[in-house]
Amino acid sequence: MRWMLIMQVEPEAAARAAEELDMAQVIAAMGTYNEELQKAGVFLTAEGLSDASEGFRVDFSSQPPVVTDGPYAEAREIFTGFWILEVASREEAEHWARKCPLGPGTALEVRRVNxxxxxxxxxxxxxxxxxxxxxxxxxxxxx
Incomplete structure (x- = not known):
């Protein structure tokens, strides 16, 4: 089964937490996590996303669809990256999600990939x- 771990950030809470973080340690912890996923044979891919100000949103509520440039002021949480894992069960996906080295202001939404x-x-x-x-x-x- 493939599962997607979707990283979501609440910008204000994450910004406050980042003031106390050593970015070199954050990058090292994430690298160690990714390496552990690879060694376990469950890692398929992972990507980080650029700032929302570089993106846009397409709303299909009307025709033609409406395109709005980012950032998205109404968004309470921003999707900032993802992993796709190949695991045997929901429980194994939860195991790896719990090990992700994220902190305050961040969350993972974990969904099975069809x-x-x-x-x-x-x-x-x-x-x-x-x-x-x-x-x-x-x-x-x-x-």
Whole structure:
């Protein structure tokens, strides 16, 4: 099973906590965590994201969709990075999430990544299965 650990930061709380942090120690702790994930064979990928001021949001509530440049003043928490892990169970995903060296003002949302098998059910519409098959082919072609 693949699980995504989504890092969320509450900007004000994280800024207060950062005043007391040694960034070299933070980077070293995160590097050690990533290395531990790799040695355990569960690490698939991880990425950090640039500041929200460089991004934009697309709102599909209307047609055409509305594009708003970041940062997003209404956002209480900002998505700042993620890991994707391949583990055997929800409990194992929780184990690794708890070990992540994050501090005050940050949280992880942990979600299972859908697998192609999730779309192969007899209950699924044929067009859903068709697109899932195409997505599987795309992934194989880009591996």
């Amino acid at each position: 697998e192609f098998a999730d779309f192969e059910s007899d209950e699924q519409d044929e067009s859903v299965r068709e697109w899932a098959t195409k997505a599987q082919e795309w992934r194989a072609a880009n591996a």
